[in-house]
Amino acid sequence: xxxxxxxxxxxxxxxxxxxxxxxxxxxxxxxxxxxxxxxxxxxxxxxxxxxxxxxxxxxxxxxxxxxxxxxxxxxxxxxxxxxxxxxxxxxxxxxxxxxxxxxxxxxxxxxxxxxxxxxxxxxxxxxxxxxxxxxxxxxxxxxxxxxxxxxxxxxxxxxxxxxxxxxxxxxxxxxxxxxxxxxxxxxxxxxxxxxxxxxxxxxxxxxxxxxxxxxxxxxxxxxx
Amino acid sequence: xxxxxxxxxxxxxxxxxxxxxxxxxxxxxxxxxxxxxxxxxxxxxxxxxxxxxxxxxxxxxxxxxxxxxxxxxxxxxxxxxxxxxxxxxxxxxxxxxxxxxxxxxxxxxxxxxxxxxxxxxxxxxxxxxxxxxxxxxxxxxxxxxxxxxxxxxxxxxxxxxxxxxxxxxxxxxxxxxxxxxxxxxxxxxxxxxxxxxxxxxxxxxxxxxxxxxxxxxxxxxxxxxxxxxxxx
Numbered sequence: 001x002x003x004x005x006x007x008x009x010x011x012x013x014x015x016x017x018x019x020x021x022x023x024x025x026x027x028x029x030x031x032x033x034x035x036x037x038x039x040x041x042x043x044x045x046x047x048x049x050x051x052x053x054x055x056x057x058x059x060x061x062x063x064x065x066x067x068x069x070x071x072x073x074x075x076x077x078x079x080x081x082x083x084x085x086x087x088x089x090x091x092x093x094x095x096x097x098x099x100x101x102x103x104x105x106x107x108x109x110x111x112x113x114x115x116x117x118x119x120x121x122x123x124x125x126x127x128x129x130x131x132x133x134x135x136x137x138x139x140x141x142x143x144x145x146x147x148x149x150x151x152x153x154x155x156x157x158x159x160x161x162x163x164x165x166x167x168x169x170x171x172x173x174x175x176x177x178x179x180x181x182x183x184x185x186x187x188x189x190x191x192x193x194x195x196x197x198x199x200x201x202x203x204x205x206x207x208x209x210x211x212x213x214x215x216x217x218x219x220x221x222x223x224x
Numbered sequence: 225x226x227x228x229x230x231x232x233x234x235x236x237x238x239x240x241x242x243x244x245x246x247x248x249x250x251x252x253x254x255x256x257x258x259x260x261x262x263x264x265x266x267x268x269x270x271x272x273x274x275x276x277x278x279x280x281x282x283x284x285x286x287x288x289x290x291x292x293x294x295x296x297x298x299x300x301x302x303x304x305x306x307x308x309x310x311x312x313x314x315x316x317x318x319x320x321x322x323x324x325x326x327x328x329x330x331x332x333x334x335x336x337x338x339x340x341x342x343x344x345x346x347x348x349x350x351x352x353x354x355x356x357x358x359x360x361x362x363x364x365x366x367x368x369x370x371x372x373x374x375x376x377x378x379x380x381x382x383x384x385x386x387x388x389x390x391x392x393x394x395x396x397x398x399x400x401x402x403x404x405x406x407x408x409x410x411x412x413x414x415x416x417x418x419x420x421x422x423x424x425x426x427x428x429x430x431x432x433x434x435x436x437x438x439x440x441x442x443x444x445x446x447x448x449x450x451x452x453x454x455x456x
Contacts, residue, residue: 147381154374158364167360168378171353172385175392182396198395206388213381220297220373 006091010099015106024072028111032065036119050123055184059177061115063144066108070148071165073104074156087222097149097218104145112137125188132187140180143207144173150214153221179203237434243427247273250420264332271329273420277428278321285315285432286355286383293379296372305372308379309362310439314432316355323348341397347390354382
């Protein structure tokens, strides 16, 4: 079995387990929705100021709900004792990382697929900007889940478990969040592409650097 | 016996202690008032002689953590783990000094305690958070080997993140409010100010070495005590 098929098998296993209950997805989606609703009241969002505030709110919703999903990714395995089983599989640890990371990204992306149109409707934004924002969301999601999967595997083995993940992940993810919010806002405002180039570079660069680092160090985190 | 073996540490320790007093004199009395700073901003500017060395020492400490983390993952060995952890702790203390002295200087000079548009402020704050997480992570893992591996991974990822945070914050904030001391390969300050700064930098570095050595020893002694307890 080739490396990619092993990766796909791990990702597929996670997504299938999730499909049977849809517990994590439901929690993530409702949580993201709640964030938007709470912000709506906390910041008194109106159609006039929505364009200024919505990019930030969207990314708070994506990353905070993503945090829920990332935490469950290893906690479920640990609690069911299936992590040992996964580690005993005749696959490279890097295949486990990639599979998990893909499943986590997919889950976060799926939440975004539902949240984006809902928030565009709620805040009366023009749907013309949506395709490019989807691209930003995809790249942001992959970057966040990339280093998030690594930290999640660490957090599950600490005493504090899910408390640890946001403390580790958010400071490291600051550049990613800056780039993603800047791009989302720029696209909504119709800023010419050339002016956004550096933010694309930052987003893609973050993804590449931290994916590579996480891929290289995952072995040490999961080693028993 | 211990005294002779530790002679160099005693010398450095005394140097650091005396040096910090001299640095205080150089910073507060010897150095001339900085040009362009008026009113309260003039005396406040003298924080510079401690703020900059603290920032340098913090960064040096995290670099040591970074290198020791790589060494640990590469070669293993408890000494690398101890070095990385101790250096990170000291780095956090100095970074705390940086983020505390910064606003004290900024208020009379910029009129605000804090601004998000300056990349150095943002980076210092994020740096503090990353290494606070690092130390918390170490407290939260029971198993020694696992703690060492986890913190080594974070010691690497966190350090690589720092220049990226700085770059992102610079693009994000646009305006750079920090005074530029070094430009075009030269220092833009009076010679006496430079002397005071350089002296303070040297003293802080020596202080770091002394604290690190003592801290690493404490950790080794703790290991010895654990080993003795096991034997009983």
